[in-house]
Amino acid sequence: MSAVAEILVPGSGGEGAALVLTAPISFWGGIDPKSGRIADVRHPQHGETIAGRVLFLPGTIGSSSASAVLMELVHNGHAPAALVLHEPDAILLLGLIVAREMGWQTPLALRLERDAFEAYRSKRVSVAANGALTTRA
Numbered sequence: 001m002s003a004v005a006e007i008l009v010p011g012s013g014g015e016g017a018a019l020v021l022t023a024p025i026s027f028w029g030g031i032d033p034k035s036g037r038i039a040d041v042r043h044p045q046h047g048e049t050i051a052g053r054v055l056f057l058p059g060t061i062g063s064s065s066a067s068a069v070l071m072e073l074v075h076n077g078h079a080p081a082a083l084v085l086h087e088p089d090a091i092l093l094l095g096l097i098v099a100r101e102m103g104w105q106t107p108l109a110l111r112l113e114r115d116a117f118e119a120y121r122s123k124r125v126s127v128a129a130n131g132a133l134t135t136r137a
Contacts (some may be wrong), residue, residue: 001119001135005110008088009096012105013129014081016053018120021045024059027066027092036078054125054133055080056117060089070095074104082107082127086114 022044025031030040036051051073060066070092073079083096088111096106110131123135 001123001133003112003116003133005084005112005131005133007108007131008085008111009093009100009106009109010129011082011096011100011108013127014054014107015124015126016081018056018123018125018135019045019048019050019053019080020056020117020121021058024061025057026061026063027069028063030061031069031073033069033072033078034076036073036076036080049078050080051078053080054082054084054120054127056084056112056120057089058086058114058117060092062091064091066092067095067098071099071102074099074106075102079107082125083109084112084117084120084127084133085109086112086117 032039036049038048099106126134
């Protein structure tokens with residue numbers, strides 16, 4: 001499986017196991033910035049880690065602090081290998097933009113149609129700097 005997604009925020013290409021979230025998440029209080037684990041006990045994937053994974057986000061639950069949490073994840077080395085959103089989230093993506101301005105290596109953020117997410121579940125995904133996503137079983 002391969003696709004080319006729209007680049008929302010340029011960054012480093014990466015590779016990792018796909019984590020296709022089944023519900024939107026709040027980064028503020030929902031993700032532990034020190035470990036990259038999903039901390040929200042109400043989230044269906046509670047306890048999973050986003051660190052080093054290609055994170056497919058069906059949506060985010062607002063908080064203006066989401067950008068700070070994502071920036072902290074980048075700084076702590078617990079950011080996803082790449083972020084794949086079905087629609088841009090300016091607040092969340094601001095965290096990547098600021099992290100890049102700080103000179104930190106940041107993951108790529110992409111936009112891909114939500115109905116394409118399931119094809120990546122349980123796969124290893126490689127994300128190129130040009131937005132190309134390819135899978136391995």
